Amino acid sequence: MKLKVKGYPELVRDSHSKAIIMQNSDSFKAYQAEKSFRENIAHSNSTTQDQINNIKEEMGEIKELLISLFHKIDQKKV
Numbered sequence: 594m595k596l597k598v599k600g601y602p603e604l605v606r607d608s609h610s611k612a613i614i615m616q617n618s619d620s621f622k623a624y625q626a627e628k629s630f631r632e633n634i635a636h637s638n639s640t641t642q643d644q645i646n647n648i649k650e651e652m653g654e655i656k657e658l659l660i661s662l663f664h665k666i667d668q669k670k671v
Contacts, residue, residue: 603616603617604616
């Protein structure tokens with residue numbers, strides 16, 4: 594016997610196995626698509642953050658090199 598799950602019209606509970614079963618495969622496909630989309634966004638955000646961090650490191654290195662270069666130029670002027 595299958596019992597309705599309160600608040601979730603697309604779900605039923607099998608009274609024998611106590612499993613919750615989704616009756617509407619379209620809802621499940623929509624759930625899978627949304628989950629995949631969220632995972633792709635999270636991966637994209639992570640990749641973007643890694644790229645930003647790499648750029649920050651490289652800019653820091655460039656800044657240090659420029660400061661070092663300007664100090665050498667100033668020392669030669671004296």
